[in-house]
Amino acid sequence: DVKVTQSSRYLVKRTGEKVFLECVQDMDHENMFWYRQDPGLGLRLIYFSYDVKMKEKGDIPEGYSVSREKKERFSLILESASTNQTSMYLCASSISSQETQYFGPGTRLLVL
Amino acid sequence: GNSVTQMEGPVTLSEEAFLTINCTYTATGYPSLFWYVQYPGEGLQLLLKATKADDKGSNKGFEATYRKETTSFHLEKGSVQVSDSAVYFCALSGNDYKLSFGAGTTVTVRA
Numbered sequence: 246d247v248k249v250t251q252s253s254r255y256l257v258k259r260t261g262e263k264v265f266l267e268c269v270q271d272m273d274h275e276n277m278f279w280y281r282q283d284p285g286l287g288l289r290l291i292y293f294s295y296d297v298k299m300k301e302k303g304d305i306p307e308g309y310s311v312s313r314e315k316k317e318r319f320s321l322i323l324e325s326a327s328t329n330q331t332s333m334y335l336c337a338s339s340i341s342s343q344e345t346q347y348f349g350p351g352t353r354l355l356v357l
Numbered sequence: 358g359n360s361v362t363q364m365e366g367p368v369t370l371s372e373e374a375f376l377t378i379n380c381t382y383t384a385t386g387y388p389s390l391f392w393y394v395q396y397p398g399e400g401l402q403l404l405l406k407a408t409k410a411d412d413k414g415s416n417k418g419f420e421a422t423y424r425k426e427t428t429s430f431h432l433e434k435g436s437v438q439v440s441d442s443a444v445y446f447c448a449l450s451g452n453d454y455k456l457s458f459g460a461g462t463t464v465t466v467r468a
Contacts, residue, residue, distance in 0.1 A: 249400075276454055287446060287460040288401075295454055303455070335400055342454040343389045343408070348400040 248272070249349035251336050257355045264323040266352050268336030275341060277319035279303075279311065282333040282351070294319055295342075326356045359384045363447040363459030370437055370466050378432040378462050380421075380447035390414075390423050390430040391448040391456070401446065404432075437466045 252267035270277065276295050280288040280303075290303030292311040300311050308330060312320045319338075323330055333353050337346040364379040382390065389408045393401040405414030410425035419434045430447060447459040 278456075285460060287458040288456075289458075290455055293454055301454075337401075337456075339454075342452050343450045345391070345403050345406060346450075346456055348393075348402070350400040 249336060249338055249347050251334075251349040251352050253352050254350060255353050255355075257357065258323075258326050259357055260327060262323075262326050262356075264326050264354070264356075266321040266323075266334055266336075266354070268319045268321070268338075268349055269317055270319075270338040270347070271317065272338060272340070272347070273316065274338035274347075275316075276339045276346075277313065278337040278339075278346060279309075279319065279321045280335045280337065281305070282335055288335065291321065326354075328356050330354065331356045359388065359449050359451050359453075359455070359457040361447050361449050361457050361459040363445075364462055365460070367463040367465060370464070372438060372466055372468055373436045374466075376432075376434045376437045376441070376464065378445055378447070378464070380430045380432065380459060382428050382430065382447075382449045382457075384428075384449055384451055386451060389450045390421070391450065392419070392421055392430070392432050393446045393448060393458075395444045395446065395461075397443070404445070437464075439466050439468050442466045 278293040279291040294313040310322045336349040339346045391406045392404040394404045405416040407414040407423035413422045
């Protein structure tokens with residue numbers, strides 16, 4: 246069965262803190278993605294990776310960076326958290342472009 | 358670029374009512390089309406998909422047909438249940454690895 250896990254379901258951080266969100270998939274998928282979900286805006290792509298050590302900017306990369314040192318793990322980093330980064334963060338993976346993306350349960354981040 | 362427009366909600370229905378959520382898209386080439394569902398407190402799950410024109414995706418009583426001539430992928434279910442209460446997202450995938458999502462439609466089914 247397909248499995249994407251995220252390190253935390255809920256997270257509370259202070260403004261200016263460095264935040265790491267971890268995502269792991271066990272399906273040997275090439276592609277991994279980070280989205281944020283906000284009411285009325287749907288899902289917006291932050292970054293994606295189509296191979297180990299490869300990364301591409303999505304639609305809203307500002308204030309974020311990513312790391313993919315191993316195929317199964319894709320990390321999202323908030324270098325200096327700000328209140329406008331309070332959101333639900335969703336990780337996904339897929340075997341190739343145009344194929345189904347499988348999502349993790351999400352991390353709800355609150356930045357105070 | 359690619360984009361998806363779906364019907365705004367919220368939508369409130371009674372059990373056994375007919376549900377339609379409209380979705381239209383703009384894309385270059387031949388995208389794949391998806392409907393994802395998000396139940397309260399959970400991540401997104403694939404509901405159904407279609408990869409080429411005139412394909413019909415179906416799952417759990419839901420159906421959607423890939424209409425290239427009208428650039429649409431409307432979601433339908435003939436008789437909804439309380440357990441269908443969720444947020445539904447239409448999405449499009451081109452050959453650039455990305456999924457483009459609609460804003461989501463919140464559906465509430467009352468007993």
